[in-house]
Amino acid sequence: MNVTSKQIAELCGVTRGTVDRALNNRPGIHPDTRDKIMRVAEELGYRPHFLAQSLVKGHTKTLGIVLFDIHNQIFSQLFHAFEAEARKRGYIVYLVLSNRDKELEMEYINNLFDRRVDGIALLPANDNKKFESFLLRSRTPIVTFGNRLFGPFPYIWINDKQAICDSVAFLADQGYRHLIYLSPPLMRKGKENIYVPEQRYQGFIEACAEIPAMRFNVIAHKQYLTELETLLETIDSKCAILCSSDVYALEVLKWLKARKIRVPDQVGLMGFDNIEFLKYINPSLTTVDYNVNEIGTKLADLLIRRINDEEVPVETLIDHHVLQGESVMSE
Amino acid sequence: MNVTSKQIAELCGVTRGTVDRALNNRPGIHPDTRDKIMRVAEELGYRPHFLAQSLVKGHTKTLGIVLFDIHNQIFSQLFHAFEAEARKRGYIVYLVLSNRDKELEMEYINNLFDRRVDGIALLPANDNKKFESFLLRSRTPIVTFGNRLFGPFPYIWINDKQAICDSVAFLADQGYRHLIYLSPPLMRKGKENIYVPEQRYQGFIEACAEIPAMRFNVIAHKQYLTELETLLETIDSKCAILCSSDVYALEVLKWLKARKIRVPDQVGLMGFDNIEFLKYINPSLTTVDYNVNEIGTKLADLLIRRINDEEVPVETLIDHHVLQGESVMSE
DNA sequence: CTGTTAGCGCTTTCAG
């Protein structure tokens, strides 16, 4: 069914070299033969065999993007922007989900290498040196985001530490004197790459340490709700729960509602990411907002520029700001 | 950097044919030479060139999936399941987003054809005959979902018409005597493939027609909220708004809250899809629930079976049921 | 301006 350049050559009574010159309009061919070849190609609905082309050209116009999963809406928004930019620049993208499984992540990346993707956008779950040298060995351009590696891999995200510092400062401003930082990913410390959770955590610790009157706790548990329950009973000052991402804040909010604990009257609540779904939540959630579409677009841009051997900054940090909602209140 | 079978052949003093026999453990090779070749391959970290392999084998172990977008969570859930099943069966997947753009959809599908994907899972935005014959011409296995074509393309989804009939029956049971069906996608009638919206619409009309006491309206507008506002003022009987998907129901709920119209006291509200995020919504939304993970998994399964030339049913319908939430109430 | 040749990396058939 599929017509090849060889067939066109035979039909036109020329050789494949000539057909190639016409098809890829390169110089050195008589206008008449070119026209004829183009007409025949058109009629037969000729389409070049992409794999064969890739094999000889050495590139595939394909990008891979590795995410943990796509349940957290922040990543589907990011993907959408990434895909759109990739398309505009002529690339198609493989989306693979590692489910935070380190083995699976390596398997997938290997598979992407085998398929000769031109570049990979990576949200890494692995973090050791072995992994990094594995990535380096392939010489495939890689840009990381949302979690950092320490080899020479460009990174794009936000300044997480600063964002949490800003959040703490904001809550302090509103009169909160006791903060609970909730970040279940921290429990995977030593097991997985938790660069970003760690950054946020440090931001929290440092910011709190600088405010003399501030008391604080950290919850880094799978069973964070039960821990929260016991904790909440012991606190008497004005207290807020700062979550490392909106999805946890939503879980907490749901739980608080079930317990008839009023937000923000009895306890303040703050998330992180400003995912689109927040617009349907009451009370509206105070959160850290940043332009994830911009990240997705720039991620693709950086990757493609690396593919084209252009210089790209090793670190690109997008702006963020605290977005005030009804889930916290002043005095 | 990348080691080829040719290099291994030279190093082992054999020919590439022999190397191939070892690597793909085929019969007709001396155990010793096999061992040696395997050892050398291992040491050099040999990995077969996937594109070259595909070129000669005639398959790519690649699936394409075409979605409108990934903002509606129902589709990210579906993708997750699809991807997981594909991986288990040895496939990697291209995710492309048509944004409901018919031109773009064709471009993308052409691109997937060019790349010789083994099969495509398609949520079609196009619907005319030209499009279908275009799809057929390529002879690439295609399975559709979420919107139907009428060529011989297997289809998997739910029985949408029945689901809306069930919803209407349910609402009637609860004592509602006036229903507003809200389905903005209907406005694209004649412009795009709206098979599923149409099915749901017909379910609504037919079900209402069978209930003598029932009055009803349909909103199929982009500016559905303003239309809703004027409509609501004219209604005196117990009324519910039935939305063609949860995302519209959430928009409506948000708007009603802003207008201080209480759900379900003043008006009932019902969605469709039961997306995961609903668990964070108050009042909890009455909706139509179905197992979208099952759809994603079966979609991949059907597609792969078609690729393997197995017979697959032309239509696979997953169960659904009305899930009662607090957004509707009896008498 | 066009044909010939070699090659991308792998598989497969046919001899030996």
Place this chain on the structure above:
DNA sequence: CTGAAAGCGCTAACAG
């Protein structure tokens, strides 16, 4: 058991 040769479909360098 192994080598030689052809081919997947396309590109590119070199002659003519």
